[in-house]
Amino acid sequence: MDEKMLFSIEEIIADFPNFEIHTLEEKETELTEGLYNNGTGSVIRFVGRKL
Numbered sequence: 001m002d003e004k005m006l007f008s009i010e011e012i013i014a015d016f017p018n019f020e021i022h023t024l025e026e027k028e029t030e031l032t033e034g035l036y037n038n039g040t041g042s043v044i045r046f047v048g049r050k051l
Contacts, residue, residue, distance in 0.1 A: 012046050019048035 009026055024046050031041040 007044055009044060012044060016046075016048055018051050020051055021046070021048050023047040 009024060012024060013021075024044070026042065026044045028040055028042050030039070031043075032038050
């Protein structure tokens with residue numbers, strides 16, 4: 001995996017400057033996304049409202 005292809009919290013903030021951030025968190029969670037993509041994954045969850 002090429003880590004340069006992954007997002008960071010700082011990039012999310014920079015990419016959505018006109019948004020009021022309601023949720024912005026990085027966490028590990030259990031994923032069940034088909035036959036070959038299961039297990040623990042690191043995700044960023046973002047919920048915002050455009051100002």
